[in-house]
Amino acid sequence: MKLQTKIHLYSSVLFIALIVAANVSIYLLFSRMSVDRELQQITAQTERAARAIEKAATEAEMAELLRAYVPLDGMIRVVKENKADNRLLVVSPDAGALAELTPEYNRQKKQDVVRLEGKSYGFASIPVIAADGDVVSVQATQSIEELTRLLRLLRYVMAAATLVVVAAVLVSGGVLGRLIMRPITAMTRTMREVARSGRFVRLKQDMRSKDELTEMGETFNEMIGLLENSFAKQEQFVSNASHELKTPLTIIESYASLLKRKGLSRPDLFGESVEAIRSEAVRMRTMTEQLLWLAKPKREWRLDWSEVNVAPFVEQSVNAFRTAYKRDIELEAKEGFAVRTDKGLLKQLLFILLDNARKYSEGVIVVRVDEESGACMIRVIDEGIGIAPEELSRVFERFYRIDQARTKGQEEEGGTGLGLSLAKEIAETLGAEVTLESEPGKGTTAAIKLPARLLSKF
Structure with missing residues (x-):
């Protein structure tokens, strides 16, 4: 059974049961209240008659008194105990079959509804001591057919109203089921379209509504966005890897073939070929690591936030880089403040900028740490080839490399075009910002800006 049918069935059955139960109870x-009220009125009239006949000395006086209390559509009588002729009746002209009603003596006060020839009557019996000392029962019987007809009409009206409400419930239950299922149906249709076409389609949301169904639709769109982003990263990874790895593989294959053909007879080619193969292998390893890192969703980056004393941290990182690459690096660090960040990612971000400065410059690299407008600034300054203004805005694109980088000799390490793209991703994850200032032939300044909200002084 479909969920829409279940919602329609269950809601309709529940509402109908509640409506029927409410109407029946009402x-x-x-x-009950109407009948009790009629019986109370008859009983009150009977009690007045009983008090009157207590003073009657004879049956004739009693009969005369009872005529004043005879109901218009009923009768009143006195029933005596242990007497052969124990009826004293005063019957209204239209009492009909009431005159033949068998008398029954009642020792206690009594009121009830009796049925006679298909009609309903209210009955009341009051015991009283007559003037002659006999205990008698004053009984009044009055038709309540008018009330019965009104109750019958009420039943018809309530039954008709119930049918109308049931019909409305059935219709509204169907509408409710469709309203509830609309976003779910749209979601199912969208998922089928995604599976069939391979395109990532989002739900059209009515933002005026803020209910759980809208929230579910927004969550679905967020999930589609994540899937689309992951698919795009995977597709871009495969495309970029196949394109960028083709060149180093071709170079490696070419030099390996050269070594195979002439390596034994041409010792001068051996060193050149081995160095070229090593250089391209290193570049392939670096590129593969960066591609794998960029292909990983940010939500899988495990961050370990902690307070980092900036100056000692940068000094330690610079010393490690200086030792590894034997480059002259000067550090100018201002003491006295810390940032809340992830040490591993911040160090990787700093190494990317230092590595770029190392690749594209020959002179001294300056690393400067200071505070500016409440933010922590880490600058890496080189006097290398620089970047043209028209290319400066594109260097953060994946696999984009400036011409000077592409024409570097094979004996040196060239860039992969992924370093600054990865640096931008890391900076965004840390809540920081990476900027470049450069002038061709004079050098480049790369800056990491850690905002004031991450900064603390000591």
Whole structure:
């Protein structure tokens, strides 16, 4: 059974049961109260008659008194105990079959509804001591057919109203089921379209509504966005890897073939070939690591936030880089403040900028740490080839390399075009910002800006 059918069925059955139960309860309560009120009126009239006949000395006087209390559509009588002729009746002209009603003596006060020839009557019996000392029962019987007809009409009206409400419930239950299922149906249709076409389609949301169904639709769109982003990263990874790895593989294959053909007879080619193969292998390793890192969703980056004393941290990182690459690096660090960040990612970000400065410059690299407008600034300054203004805005694109980088000799390490793209991703994850200032032939300044909200002084 479909969920829409279940919602329609269950909601309709529940509402119908509640409506029927409410109407039946209302009718029974109203009917009971109305009948009790009629019986109380008859009983009160009978009690007045009983008090009157207490003073009657003879049956003739008693009969005369009872005529004043005879109901218009009923009768009143006195029933005596242990007497052969124990009826004293005063019957209204239209009492009909009431005159033949068998008398029954009642020792206690009594009121009830009796049925006679298909009609309903209210009955009340009051015991009283007559003037002659006999205990008699004053009994009044009055038709309540008018009330019965009104209750019957009420039943018809409530039944008709119930049918109308049931019809409305059935229709509204169907509408409710469709309203509830609309976003779910749209979601199912969208998922089928995604599976069939391979395109990532989002739900069209009615932002005026803020209910759980809208929230579910927004969550679905977020999930589609994540899937689309992951698919795009995977597709871009495969495309970029196949394109960028082709060149170093071709170079490695070419030099390996050269070594195979002439390596034994041409010792001068051996060193050149081995160095070229090593250089391209290193570049392939670096590129593969960066591609794998960029292909990983940010939510899988495990961050370890902690307070980092900036000056000692940068000094330690610079010393490690200086030792590894034997480059002259000067450090100008201002003491006295810390940032809340991830040590591993911040060090990787700093190494990317230092590595770029190392690759594209020959002179001294300056690393400067200071505070500017409440933010921590880490600058890496080189006097290398620089970047043209028209290319400066594109250096953060993946696999984009400036011409000077592409024409570097094979004996040196060239760039992969992924370093600054990875640096931008890391900076965004840390809540920081990476900027470049450069002038061709004079050098480049790369800056890491850690905002004031991450900064603390000591």
